[in-house]
Amino acid sequence: MKSFSFALIGITASLSLLTSTQAVTLSNGTASNSTVGGRCSAIQKTDESSYYSVVGVQGTGVHPRQELRELEQDAETWNLFLQAFARFQAMDQSDKASYFQVAAIHGAPFVQWDGVAGEGLMGYCPHGSSVFLPWHRPYLALFEQVLQRKAMEIAIEYPAGYSQEKALSVASHVRLPYWDWALNPGNSTEGVMPASLRSQSATVTYPNGTSGEIPNPLYAYSFHPLKYEDFSALAEYEFKDWNTTIRLPENGTSPTATSRNDVANERATTAQPDNRDTLYKLLTTYQSFNEWSSAAGGSDIGSVEVLHNSFHNMFGMGNMGIVEASAYDPVFWFHHCQMDRLMAIYQYRYPDTWVQAASQYKATYYYEVNSIQGANSPLEPFHMNANGDIWTSNLIRNWTSFGYTYPELADNPSNTTLTSTINKLYKPQTQGLDSNNSTDGSSGAATNSSAKATDWNAQVKMPADIQVSYSVRCFLGEPSSDPTQWATDPNYIGQVATASSPRMSSNITFTSTVSLTEKLYKKFQAGELTSLTDEAVSAFLEKNFHWRIQALDYTEIPRSSPPKGLNVTVFNIPISIPKNDTDVPEWTGSKAFKPEIHGNPPKSATGAPLAGNTDGWNATSGTWHWSNADEAAVSSAVNQIAETTTSAAPHSSVTAGPGEAVEVTTLPNGQVVTHVVTVVVTVTAGAEPAETGSASLKEAETATPVTTAVGSVTPGPGEAVEVVTLDSGEEIARIVTVVEEVTVFVPAPTA
C-alpha cells in the first residue's frame, strides 16, 4: 500500500477539488502542454490514464429503455432500478461518478469535470445549439452506466445461487427509463406525471428478502452536504439554501420553499394535448436536423428544444426550471431520456440528415460564443476512453453502441411500421377542420385515400434570452385574472417557452406553433362555435383567442411592452389527412395569416412584481431585472472562479510567477476575470521517482497535515505543497498548481 502525508499550504478545498477530479500522478516533466480544452490555451494533463470512459452499458447486450409507467409494471426490474437510483444518489459527492458531480456537469457549480477545463458561468451543456441533442446522448450514457453498475452491485448482494443469478439477469437489463409526457394518460386519475415521480417514499424489497420504505429517489435529490458556494453564483435563485431539489415552489425566492408535485402534474396534464400535437408535427414533418433539434435552427414549425423548454418551465422556480440547477432533479433524466428517444426515432425516420456546423449563439463552459461547432466537434467533457479521446456527434450517431435502444425501434421496424406506431401513440384526435362541419374532410371525400381540411395554429416568434425564462401562453376563452392559475386554467391551450437565465444571452429569436384545431373542434361540439368555415372560425378566434406573456415566477409581462421581436399570429393552412395509419398528414399549401386576430390583450397589465418580489420586467431595457443578481451575483461569480480555478490568490492582484502567465477573460455576463495560468511544466531539480503514488479526496481530507517546511519548495499564490511517501520509502514533495492541474516535482529532504 502506498502511504500519503500532506503538507497543505494554501486552501484545502481547492486541493481536494483537484484530487477528486483527477488522480494526481507523477510525471517526468515532459508532459505535453498541448491544448485539451477549447477555451484555455494552457491546459495540461499529466496523466492520460485517469480519464473517465463514458461507454454506456457494455457487455450485457442492447436493451430497450422503457417508459416509466411501463417499467413499473415489471416489479423485479423496478425494485432493482429504485434501489440502484437511491444508491447512485447516495454516492459521496467528491466522487467523479457521483450523482452530484454528474449533475454538476450540466450547470452549477461551474467547475471542470474529468480534467476538461472551461471558463465562465455556465455548465458544459449547449443550448440553442446544433449539438444540443447530441451532447445529451453521452451525458445520459454516463448516467445510465453508473446507474446500471449500482444495480449490478445490489444484485451481487442477493444470496448466492438462484436468487443471485436471477437478480444479475434482471440487473443486466436495467436502463434509464423515459417519461413520455405526450402520451394520453392511461389513467386519468393519475394524470400525465407518473405517481412514481410524485410520492415521497417508495417500497423496495432488499436483497435479503425483507421489504422497507425508502425516501423515493425519483422524488428529489438530497444534497449531502449542500454547499452554499456551489450555488451562490446563481445569486437570484434560492438553490444555495435548499438542501433538496424542489419542484414548482409556490414562492421561488423563499429559503423554506417546498415542492408542489400535484400542481406540476396538473400543469402537465392540462398541457398534454397541445404537447402531443406539437410532438406529432415534429415527428411527421420533415425538417433538417438543425431546424428540427435546436431553438437556433431556424424552424418555422417548432423544434424539439423549444418543446423541451416547456417541461423545464413547468417546474417554475424549482430546480428543473433553471438550466444551471436542473440536472439535480431526478425528473431531468427521465425528461432528457425522452428527448434522446425522440432523436433516435427521428434519426430512424430521417437517416440522411444530421448535425450541420453552426454558430454557437451562447457560450458554454467549454464552447466560446460565436464559435462554429459541427458533427465532429468535441462533446466535452465526455471521454470515450482512458486515453482521453472525446465523443463527437458523428461518433454517438448510433445509439445502440451505448447498449440501449427504445421500444419503438427494438425490432428494427420498417418505416411503415414505425409510422403506424407514431400514429398510434400521438395522432391528434382532430387534425383538420372542414367547412362541411366535419373534422377531417371525410364527409366530403370519404372514398379518397386522404381528405383535405384546414389546420389552425398560432405562430409564436419570441426572443430566447431576456435574462429570465418566460412563456407565451395561449387560451381559447378569457384567462383567469390571477396569473398563478394560467397554466392550469380551463381555457388554457398551451405555451411556447424559453429556458434562459441572467447568465445566458443571445440574439436568438425562434419560431414555434401552438395547435388550435382540436380545441376548436371541441368548441364546435359544445355548440360555442357554430360553423367550421374559415369566416366563422376567424370570427370566433377574434373574440375568444387570448395570449399572455408570463415570466417563470408567474409575473405577467405586459403585452404593451413585450420583449423585442415577440410576435404571435394565428394562421391556417390546408392539410391533407390520410385515411390509413401507415401514412401521415401533410400541409399542402401556404400559411394564411390572420392579422385581425389580435389575441385580446388584457385591459391592464403593468409587469409589476408580485407581492413581496422586488424583481420584475423592465419595459425600458426590454429585459427582466433581478434585484439580487447585480452586485451580489457579480462578486460571488468572481469568487466562484477564484476558488475553483485560481485557488486562494486574491483576485484583484494576481501576479504571474516564473512559468506563469496572466489570462484575462471576459465572461458572458461582461465581467472581466483575471487569473494565473501555468504555461510550462518545469522540473526544478531531481529525477523522476521510481514509483508513483496517487491521492484521492478522502485521503486528502483525512490526512494529517505536515506542518514543517519542506526543503526549498515554497508555494506561490494559488499553489499548495503536497508531500507523498512512496512505497520505496522515498519522500517527494511537489507543488500543486490548482488552476491548471500541473504538477512540478522536486525531491524532498530525506527525513
Ligand SMILES: *[C@@H]1O[C@H](CO)[C@@H](O)[C@H](O)[C@H]1NC(C)=O
Ligand atoms: C517521459 O515520459 C514520456 C511518456 O511516458 C516518455 O515518452 C519519455 O521517454 C519520458 N522521458 C524521460 C526523460 O524519461
Ligand SMILES: *[C@@H]1O[C@H](CO)[C@@H](O)[C@H](O)[C@H]1NC(C)=O
Ligand atoms: C509547449 O508550449 C511551448 C510554448 O508554447 C512550445 O514551444 C512547446 O513546443 C510546447 N510543447 C509541447 C510538447 O507541445
Ligand SMILES: *[C@@H]1O[C@H](CO)[C@@H](O)[C@H](O)[C@H]1NC(C)=O
Ligand atoms: C389510477 O391512478 C390513481 C392515482 O394515482 C390510482 O390510485 C389508481 O390505482 C390508478 N388506477 C389504475 C387502474 O391503475
Ligand SMILES: *[C@@H]1O[C@H](CO)[C@@H](O)[C@H](O)[C@H]1NC(C)=O
Ligand atoms: C435486510 O436489509 C436491509 C437493508 O440493508 C436492512 O435494513 C434489514 O435490517 C435487513 N433485514 C434483515 C432481516 O437482515
Ligand SMILES: *[C@@H]1O[C@H](CO)[C@@H](O)[C@H](O)[C@H]1NC(C)=O
Ligand atoms: C433541510 O432543511 C430543512 C429546513 O429547511 C430541515 O428541516 C431539514 O432537516 C434539512 N434536511 C437535511 C437532510 O439537512
Ligand SMILES: *[C@@H]1O[C@H](CO)[C@@H](O)[C@H](O)[C@H]1NC(C)=O
Ligand atoms: C419514412 O417515411 C417518411 C414519409 O412518411 C419519409 O419522409 C421518410 O423519408 C421515410 N424514411 C425512410 C427511412 O424510408
Ligand SMILES: *[C@@H]1O[C@H](CO)[C@@H](O)[C@H](O)[C@H]1NC(C)=O
Ligand atoms: C449500430 O450499431 C449496431 C451494433 O451495435 C449495428 O448492429 C447497427 O447496424 C448499427 N446501425 C447503424 C445504422 O449503423
Ligand SMILES: *[C@@H]1O[C@H](CO)[C@@H](O)[C@H](O)[C@H]1NC(C)=O
Ligand atoms: C355547419 O353547422 C352549422 C350549425 O349546425 C350550420 O348552421 C351550417 O349550415 C353547417 N354548415 C354546413 C356546410 O353544413
Ligand SMILES: *[C@@H]1O[C@H](CO)[C@@H](O)[C@H](O)[C@H]1NC(C)=O
Ligand atoms: C446575432 O449576433 C451575431 C453575433 O453575435 C451576429 O453575427 C448576428 O448577425 C446577429 N443576428 C441578429 C439577427 O441580430
Ligand SMILES: *[C@@H]1O[C@H](CO)[C@@H](O)[C@H](O)[C@H]1NC(C)=O
Ligand atoms: C408578425 O408576424 C406576421 C406573420 O409572419 C407578420 O405578417 C407581421 O408583420 C409580424 N408583425 C410584426 C410586428 O413583426
Ligand SMILES: *[C@@H]1O[C@H](CO)[C@@H](O)[C@H](O)[C@H]1NC(C)=O
Ligand atoms: C393501409 O395501408 C397498408 C399499406 O399501404 C395496407 O396494407 C392496408 O390494407 C391499408 N389499411 C387500410 C385500412 O386501408
Ligand SMILES: *[C@@H]1O[C@H](CO)[C@@H](O)[C@H](O)[C@H]1NC(C)=O
Ligand atoms: C417569498 O419569500 C420571500 C423570502 O421569504 C419573501 O420575502 C416574499 O415576501 C415571499 N413572496 C411571496 C409572494 O409570498
